Amino acid sequence: MNPNNSSTVLSQLTSKRQDKGLLTLYNVFITILIIVTTIYLIQKGITRSRSFRAPFVGRRFSWEPKWLIGLRFSQAGLEHLAEGCKKFNDGIFKVARNDTDILVIPNRYVDELHSKPEEHVSAIGAHMKNLLGKYSTIDILQEGNLHTHVLQTKLTPNLGSMISTIEEELRFAMEEEIPPTHGDWKDVSIYEIILHLVARISARVFVGQPTCRNQEWLDTSIRFTEHAFLTIAILRRLPKFLHPVVAPLLPSYWAVHRDLQTAKRIISPIVKQRTADEASGEPGYEKPTDLLQWMIDAANLRDGQPDKLAHRQLVLSLAAIHTTTMAVSYAIYDLCQFPEFVEPLRQEITDSLEQGGKWAKTTLGKMHKLDSFIKESQRLSPPSLLSFQRIVMQDLTLSDGTTLPKGTHISVPAAEVLQGAEFDSSFDGFRYSRRRQNSGEAHKYQFATTDKNSLHFGHGKYACPGRFFAAYEIKMIISHLLMDYDVQFPPGASRPKVFSADEVLLPDPSTRVLIRRRTGM
């Protein structure tokens, strides 16, 4: 055989084998695609047949794909919820978030749902879903309620004795974080300043000295939330089965894990040291009074492992820092927008301090106008459009016969409820302090009080366990800023627009405010 011929035959054979290989690969690919699509469609069919039937808001035409509505909801949540509440007044409707459908129910159901056990209606389940527990590492909350227990049974009852500690840290933080103004107006990013004030106070109360002055811990406690939320925001737009593949490609996901390692590196040795100090029985031993110590004391063997306690501290920072910062920032924006409230508030602070003699729980308790102001600020600039988010864990029939199938993600349109309850979209800083003068209503309208109309801290068994601390902290920060500084928007600027990211509302972090240290007080 001609050698040329034999090489041609060989190359034909090779190319045939390659074609066959490609064909097999193609067949395998198509088969996998068919299997995945079939499973997806079956799952979707099952979910749809079991889901509560209610109209979607934000749908432009009947066959519009849900991911498209979800994509719009991610930026137009405000409009979707306003439309739903207006159109289905006191009725039930759905909003499409990219990762899930959320059934929006009227607040009249809150009273019968808020005390249901976790096995029937799960708050933690909703947190896990909203915060993608596995990817944000929030899933540690599922291991037990140590953090909530300690906040409720230790921090809240001991707040009175923590006020002087909070004041000391706040004074230190203001010196560190607010640039000197030398009697002139200074243009600052007030959000960033408040963020650092809140992080420092939270650290003082959560982990005590000297860690509360450790810059690496402060940065980690602030940035962890940002890294976690960026990861969540990206993953939410993708189907769940892609999460394990995509998450490791995200720098923010790795940042979350770096933050966790940093938390363990900083906090775990402190836990070990404190445990050793206590066991040593040294006569001079003084037990620290902070959240970390209360957790060490209350933890069982598993929750009390140093790394677990470090992890919970990080998660607590996520719950506490940005939420409180937003509330203070909105209140400052409202003070700039409505300067007529400044002097009456300063007068109330001066009078309360004169009567109380010093910064104390009772002194802060006298500041009804300030409490009202921050509640009104929260009413018009809430942290979230939806609250009381819960997952129905078993089919549930409500008192009016409505049956919610297992797996339904429910929520109440907290922002619309509170704004609708007042029938008033104008800012009235002292509306709640006036109301508290009515007999029997002294406590009803406080910032930290929750009920079916005031849902920005949730309500019931799983309402925010840090809200009383948050209320004192916010009042302390605002009153100190008010007494020591003048604030105003730069010429021509006004209250910044609020951004929405799905149901979460965010102040514009680039907002600038002019501040000037007050002199001659």
Ligand code: HEM
């Ligand atoms: C203005 C500031 C704050 C707002 C608006 C806020 C709001 C909320 C809301 C809406 C919930 C869910 C409640 C529910 O589902 O019924 C929650 C839960 C929680 N909050 Fe807050 N919060 C704030 C500050 C704080 C602070 C300062 C802490 C810690 C000291 C804290 C710790 C927590 C924790 C640990 C949970 C989860 C509870 C659980 O695991 O069941 N929060 N918060």
